[in-house]
Amino acid sequence: MGKHAGEIDRQAALARVIAITNDKGGVGKTSIVANLGGQLAAAGYRVLLVDLNRQANLADDLGIRRTEVDDQGEGLLSSIVLEGRQPLAVAVEVRPDLDLVCGGTRLEALTPLMVSKTMGAGASGESPFLALADVLSPIAEHYDVILIDCPPENYVLTDLALGAARWVIMPTKTDIGGLVGMTLVAERFTKARTINPNLGLLGAVLFATGTKATAIHTEARSAIEAAFGGHSPLFTTVVRHAERTAQDARRLGKLAHELEVEAAQQPAWWESLRKGGGARRLSSTAASVAADYRNLAFEVLNVLRSMEEAALAVTVGSVG
Ligand SMILES: Nc1ncnc2c1ncn2[C@@H]1O[C@H](COP(=O)(O)OP(=O)(O)OP(=O)(O)O)[C@@H](O)[C@H]1O
Numbered sequence: 001m002g003k004h005a006g007e008i009d010r011q012a013a014l015a016r017v018i019a020i021t022n023d024k025g026g027v028g029k030t031s032i033v034a035n036l037g038g039q040l041a042a043a044g045y046r047v048l049l050v051d052l053n054r055q056a057n058l059a060d061d062l063g064i065r066r067t068e069v070d071d072q073g074e075g076l077l078s079s080i081v082l083e084g085r086q087p088l089a090v091a092v093e094v095r096p097d098l099d100l101v102c103g104g105t106r107l108e109a110l111t112p113l114m115v116s117k118t119m120g121a122g123a124s125g126e127s128p129f130l131a132l133a134d135v136l137s138p139i140a141e142h143y144d145v146i147l148i149d150c151p152p153e154n155y156v157l158t159d160l161a162l163g164a165a166r167w168v169i170m171p172t173k174t175d176i177g178g179l180v181g182m183t184l185v186a187e188r189f190t191k192a193r194t195i196n197p198n199l200g201l202l203g204a205v206l207f208a209t210g211t212k213a214t215a216i217h218t219e220a221r222s223a224i225e226a227a228f229g230g231h232s233p234l235f236t237t238v239v240r241h242a243e244r245t246a247q248d249a250r251r252l253g254k255l256a257h258e259l260e261v262e263a264a265q266q267p268a269w270w271e272s273l274r275k276g277g278g279a280r281r282l283s284s285t286a287a288s289v290a291a292d293y294r295n296l297a298f299e300v301l302n303v304l305r306s307m308e309e310a311a312l313a314v315t316v317g318s319v320g
């Protein structure tokens with residue numbers, strides 16, 4: 001059966017929406033959204049970040065927590081739950097070419113509301129699963145890439161993201177807990193494809209791991225292959241373990257590449273020491289972490305392009 005025109009428009013608009021998801025907490029979803037988005041924007045891409053988390057760590061990482069632009073998720077909540085679903089006109093500019101739809105405590109109301117809408121589905125003719133897709137698609141043309149930061153352990157909001165996304169990136173740690181979370185996402189992903197058949201897996205990223213821990217990486221690759229039925233979608237780039245840089249980043253509201261610049265500009269250590277210490281010094285590891293995110297950005301764009309070309313070839317083939 002042919003596709004409804006509205007559905008084709010929505011799919012075209014949402015072609016560069018990527019959900020960053022893993023059911024497990026603390027595996028790097030927010031750090032990757034902030035830094036991948038920040039580096040793409042710094043390179044001139046127009047990027048939108050959507051925060052679906054009530055704890056809103058993206059606001060910390062981008063340095064806008066408790067500023068006047070931080071609406072705690074109010075705008076996102078009302079766009080989705082209002083009758084007729086309003087276009088998501090609440091994005092705020094947090095860096096040049098980088099916009100954010102804030103998450104926060106106001107999103108607490110969203111999960112129960114979506115559950116009750118799911119139970120009453122059909123009454124209004126609107127699919128609850130496509131609520132975020134509906135509010136995002138009218139504004140999506142303003143952006144080259146849209147990244148959705150998913151919450152941990154919340155199927156309802158993860159499903160909203162999977163209903164709006166064209167692609168999924170799954171960060172994981174190499175420990176067994178992270179890999180179990182990945183199996184749950186693989187199952188959720190398969191279910192989501194029954195409603196959003198366009199959804200594709202862009203890749204998995206190993207987060208906060210040793211850059212030389214190759215045996216562990218090989219084990220993780222096998223576990224990911226098992227979760228996704230023999231296909232290995234693991235990105236080559238890993239985000240290295242760097243606790244001090246991570247703490248500096250979240251405390252100061254700076255992205256790794258911004259810390260990299262500031263770390264390079266700070267006075268030499270002996271000058272600080274001569275003056276009796278002073279402010280805490282930034283770790284020079286920020287440069288290596290920024291390079292990891294830069295490599296990840298290159299890899300994501302390359303995989304995205306080759307997947308898009310492959311999808312186009314299939315479409316052209318089926319028409320011809
Ligand atoms: N390169 C790194 N090395 C070690 N720790 C890191 C690194 N980058 C970030 N972290 C820390 O890891 C923790 C988890 O990161 P992050 O918040 O990005 O994960 P998450 O998957 O979004 O978590 P949640 O599921 O709670 O939303 C944070 O405390 C963060 O400061």
Ligand SMILES: [Mg+2]
Nearest residue numbers: 029030053057
């Ligand atoms: Mg997070």
